[in-house]
Amino acid sequence: MKLPPLKALPVFEAVARLNSFSLAAEELAVSQSAVSHQIKQLETYLGEKLFLRSGRQLTLTEEGKQYLEPIGSALLQIERASEHMLGREESRLRLACFSSFAVRWLIPRLPDLQRARPQLDLALEMTMHNPQLSDRIADCFITIDTSSPAFSYELLYKERLFPVCSSDYWQRICRQLELDPQAQSEEGLAAAQLANFPLLSTQTIFNRQAGDWQAWYEVVAMSIPSSARIQHFSHMLLALEAARYHQGIVLTNDYMLSTLEDADDFVRLPCHHVITGDCFHFAWKTSRRREQGIQTLRRWLVAQAEADGLR
Structure with missing residues (x-):
């Protein structure tokens, strides 16, 4: 050798x-x-x-x-x-994941992980974009990139986007359009009617301006109405906060609304949804598949995703 x-x-x-x-x-x-x-x-x-x-x-x-x-x-x-x-296998793991997923879904659930698995010391590495799959970056990942043959993957969530707004703004919409605020059907609000209100757009979802709303309207074979007022944001976290403060309607996904403490701040509009094609996976290097810490975290993430209806 x-x-x-x-x-x-x-x-x-x-x-x-x-x-x-x-x-x-x-x-x-x-x-x-x-x-x-x-x-x-x-x-x-x-x-x-x-x-x-x-x-x-x-x-x-x-x-x-x-x-x-x-x-x-x-x-x-x-x-x-x-x-x-030596009998002292490291229990500290670095997990790299999208900042929106970390802030809105993972961090609020970490106290449960700490109670259930106190031996696991989890360090978060948050990224704006899909994290590079490399041991130099982290020990494991939450990613939409499953192209590396050196890694194993466990599905957590298939992303869909649907329109939401604040509770107060929903009341305003209902008054203006003369709708029943308690309407629950997905067909209760026509796509064209949303263009009467500011549409909050997240550029990073489809990597083009208003790409999220374009995809949403295409589901019903429409283009964004020319009269629509679109406000652009670089990140879904920012757009969701704008919606929280009654600035318009935003397209968001399931995990962004899974924080129990503020879920009541938002109303999901009775409209259709759009599948983005992004699938969130927990990823780990296959050569490290026997490490107890990685498998402990994998099982906990899968259980949490199933409990929340993400998978």
């Missing part, structure tokens, strides 16, 4: 993660010259530059980026395997 200089690998990982020779030296409790020597030795062995140095700026080369992913993952697995053999 031909291996690279093994002492250099943790040094390489630390420099790449901290983006600094001096910080890596401090973390590893060695001199900065020792760090430089180990990196030079590794680069000589590989015959490739791993870092670009320009004054005080340090960046990974393309070769360095490609090398970091498998090396970082391998070092982490060595650490986990050793801890397991």
